Amino acid sequence: xxxxxxxxxxxxxxxxxxxLADNNKVxxxxxxxxxxxxxxxxxxxxxxxxxxxxASLVLRCDDCVKYHLESCYNEGLSKEQxxxxxxxxxxxxxxxxxxxxxxxxxxxxxxxxxx
Amino acid sequence: xxxxxxxxxxxxxxxxxxxLADNNKVxxxxxxxxxxxxxxxxxxxxxxxxxxxxASLVLRCDDCVKYHLESCYNEGLSKEQxxxxxxxxxxxxxxxxxxxxxxxxxxxxxxxxxx
Amino acid sequence: xxxxxxxxxxxxxxxxxxxLADNNKVxxxxxxxxxxxxxxxxxxxxxxxxxxxxASLVLRCDDCVKYHLESCYNEGLSKEQxxxxxxxxxxxxxxxxxxxxxxxxxxxxxxxxxx
Amino acid sequence: xxxxxxxxxxxxxxxxxxxLADNNKVxxxxxxxxxxxxxxxxxxxxxxxxxxxxASLVLRCDDCVKYHLESCYNEGLSKEQxxxxxxxxxxxxxxxxxxxxxxxxxxxxxxxxxx
Amino acid sequence: xxxxxxxxxxxxxxxxxxxLADNNKVxxxxxxxxxxxxxxxxxxxxxxxxxxxxASLVLRCDDCVKYHLESCYNEGLSKEQxxxxxxxxxxxxxxxxxxxxxxxxxxxxxxxxxx
Amino acid sequence: xxxxxxxxxxxxxxxxxxxLADNNKVxxxxxxxxxxxxxxxxxxxxxxxxxxxxASLVLRCDDCVKYHLESCYNEGLSKEQxxxxxxxxxxxxxxxxxxxxxxxxxxxxxxxxxx
Numbered sequence: 001x002x003x004x005x006x007x008x009x010x011x012x013x014x015x016x017x018x019x020l021a022d023n024n025k026v027x028x029x030x031x032x033x034x035x036x037x038x039x040x041x042x043x044x045x046x047x048x049x050x051x052x053x054x055a056s057l058v059l060r061c062d063d064c065v066k067y068h069l070e071s072c073y074n075e076g077l078s079k080e081q082x083x084x085x086x087x088x089x090x091x092x093x094x095x096x097x098x099x100x101x102x103x104x105x106x107x108x109x110x111x112x113x114x115x
Numbered sequence: 116x117x118x119x120x121x122x123x124x125x126x127x128x129x130x131x132x133x134x135l136a137d138n139n140k141v142x143x144x145x146x147x148x149x150x151x152x153x154x155x156x157x158x159x160x161x162x163x164x165x166x167x168x169x170a171s172l173v174l175r176c177d178d179c180v181k182y183h184l185e186s187c188y189n190e191g192l193s194k195e196q197x198x199x200x201x202x203x204x205x206x207x208x209x210x211x212x213x214x215x216x217x218x219x220x221x222x223x224x225x226x227x228x229x230x
Numbered sequence: 231x232x233x234x235x236x237x238x239x240x241x242x243x244x245x246x247x248x249x250l251a252d253n254n255k256v257x258x259x260x261x262x263x264x265x266x267x268x269x270x271x272x273x274x275x276x277x278x279x280x281x282x283x284x285a286s287l288v289l290r291c292d293d294c295v296k297y298h299l300e301s302c303y304n305e306g307l308s309k310e311q312x313x314x315x316x317x318x319x320x321x322x323x324x325x326x327x328x329x330x331x332x333x334x335x336x337x338x339x340x341x342x343x344x345x
Numbered sequence: 346x347x348x349x350x351x352x353x354x355x356x357x358x359x360x361x362x363x364x365l366a367d368n369n370k371v372x373x374x375x376x377x378x379x380x381x382x383x384x385x386x387x388x389x390x391x392x393x394x395x396x397x398x399x400a401s402l403v404l405r406c407d408d409c410v411k412y413h414l415e416s417c418y419n420e421g422l423s424k425e426q427x428x429x430x431x432x433x434x435x436x437x438x439x440x441x442x443x444x445x446x447x448x449x450x451x452x453x454x455x456x457x458x459x460x
Numbered sequence: 461x462x463x464x465x466x467x468x469x470x471x472x473x474x475x476x477x478x479x480l481a482d483n484n485k486v487x488x489x490x491x492x493x494x495x496x497x498x499x500x501x502x503x504x505x506x507x508x509x510x511x512x513x514x515a516s517l518v519l520r521c522d523d524c525v526k527y528h529l530e531s532c533y534n535e536g537l538s539k540e541q542x543x544x545x546x547x548x549x550x551x552x553x554x555x556x557x558x559x560x561x562x563x564x565x566x567x568x569x570x571x572x573x574x575x
Numbered sequence: 576x577x578x579x580x581x582x583x584x585x586x587x588x589x590x591x592x593x594x595l596a597d598n599n600k601v602x603x604x605x606x607x608x609x610x611x612x613x614x615x616x617x618x619x620x621x622x623x624x625x626x627x628x629x630a631s632l633v634l635r636c637d638d639c640v641k642y643h644l645e646s647c648y649n650e651g652l653s654k655e656q657x658x659x660x661x662x663x664x665x666x667x668x669x670x671x672x673x674x675x676x677x678x679x680x681x682x683x684x685x686x687x688x689x690x
Binding site: 140151 | 600601604605608611612
Binding site: 011012015016018019022024026027030031033034055056059061062063064 | 561565
């Protein structure tokens with residue numbers, strides 16, 4: 001795995017484990033709902049991951065963008081599909097979104113560099 | 116057309132016409148980009164409308180939600196697909212999104228009441 | 231009950247019922263978590279309602295502010311305690327929060343006018 | 346004065362008076378700082394009002410936009426200057442800003458209709 | 461003091477001094493209001509610090525979260541009380557808040573590691 | 576050029592080139608609009624850069640603040656004019672803006688250290 005991708009995932013896992021070990025009921029359930037919300041239903045997993053990606057971009061959360069980019073990559077979505085999603089986020093969210101777009105491109109490159 | 120839907124669209128059209136008549140180049144191009152961004156490409160129109168919907172919900176813009184709900188409805192997306200999209204927005208955006216969820220449900224009902 | 235308060239609650243209840251009747255699992259669980267999160271625990275209910283109030287104000291959600299103002303009122307919090315909470319929200323959130331502060335004051339008056 | 350403009354200002358004044366009558370020190374000082382911040386200094390009043398306008402638009406606060414539009418109008422800024430300011434806000438803030446742009450145009454018309 | 465905590469505070473102090481040395485009246489008064497707003501009044505200091513914490517979390521400001529976590533720690537609030545506050549912020553602000561929750565846990569650990 | 580300024584610009588240029596090489600029509604046009612929006616018109620370039628700066632600050636985008644600070648510096652705006660703009664952003668956006676104010680001051684110092 002690329003160094004950047006590994007580092008992001010290691011930190012994420014380590015801190016999630018700490019948070020969940022704390023047993024706060026509300027937080028635990030929110031974490032669990034995440035799995036539910038992105039499971040196949042009336043919409044397939046690919047579409048849902050793109051929904052997560054665009055929502056993360058317009059809310060300008062770099063870590064959330066990375067997380068959904070990685071799921072998109074693992075689900076086999078093409079770069080073109082991902083970029084079109086990001087372009088909608090850029091239009092809706094405005095130029096304020098551009099610094100996050102730069103980081104998204106950088107992380108996608110790191111994901112592709114893994115193979 | 117339902118009264119609520121008609122009123123929303125009439126105001127939207129009237130004001131858009133005023134804005135575009137003003138010939139500010141930047142604003143006009145942003146308006147034009149909207150058509151481009153939501154046209155079929157690597158992703159189909161249905162998926163793109165759902166992307167617009169979830170982005171509008173997490174950014175808590177009632178009028179944007181209504182606009183994309185209407186496009187979703189006209190594109191033939193099912194209520195189940197729309198609700199799953201809204202549920203992802205609710206989870207990502209939190210309970211602060213709930214008042215906008217209420218209005219989204221209300222507008223969807225108005226769209227269905229048209230037929 | 232004051233007309234303003236009744237109208238707000240009636241709409242809220244009607245739409246919540248519609249949303250919950252839809253049986254979307256993710257949305258239903260988020261609604262349920264609300265009860266959990268604001269129940270007495272390491273912090274008492276009064277403190278938690280003030281936390282909900284200040285979070286709603288800085289996120290500039292009028293309906294959320296009204297909802298927590300009403301809970302604060304019913305829990306017996308004094309106007310002074312509520313105003314100090316709103317003042318912290320105003321300082322943290324800036325003058326952009328002031329229009330929501332106006333509506334908060336108006337709704338608090340409606341709550342007091344009930345008795 | 347146009348009905349729309351009068352109504353906006355009357356509500357604003359009535360509620361501001363209520364808030365200030367309450368004598369919360371933090372809120373009162375924030376209100377006072379507003380006068381200070383927009384007074385002539387290294388930048389003139391016109392420039393400062395445009396700064397207030399663009400900040401209000403990207404933060405999507407309709408009442409704040411109205412307030413600064415009115416100050417811009419009273420300071421003698423031209424419609425072209427105001428629209429260029431709004432166009433920068435639209436580009437930075439994205440299409441999510443458009444519903445607020447519609448209301449801004451509507452209020453500017455109401456301001457011009459006064460004369 | 462833990463390295464992480466010291467580094468955060470040193471940077472904060474250094475830059476605050478630079479900003480205040482500049483003598484901009486509006487900025488100086490905003491800084492001063494902070495002390496006022498969090499002083500004991502109708503609400504005690506502990507409650508106010510929790511209000512500052514939850515507002516910082518839902519607005520997703522890592523440095524503001526750290527600052528209020530440190531005040532909470534110094535005021536003797538328990539980890540349970542802090543976590544319940546964060547859980548309310550997580551529910552209101554949604555999963556977009558989770559990356560900031562991770563950093564909050566990490567900083568709390570650094571604060572506890574000081575003793 | 577100061578190390579900090581050079582690093583920021585190099586990363587910005589490298590990633591912008593990657594993004595634009597991708598030829599996504601919507602993103603490319605948004606990037607192009609940026610040049611248009613900040614060109615002299617009814618308002619001069621200096622005023623427009625200050626508008627970009629205050630919008631970036633209240634939206635709490637550090638990279639956008641840096642970008643506009645640099646343009647302000649290159650356009651010959653004085654530190655006093657820049658600080659007054661930041662003070663308006665601080666008042667409108669609240670204390671949540673302060674961490675970004677610290678970084679703005681730091682970057683301005685780096686810009687001045689270049690000469």
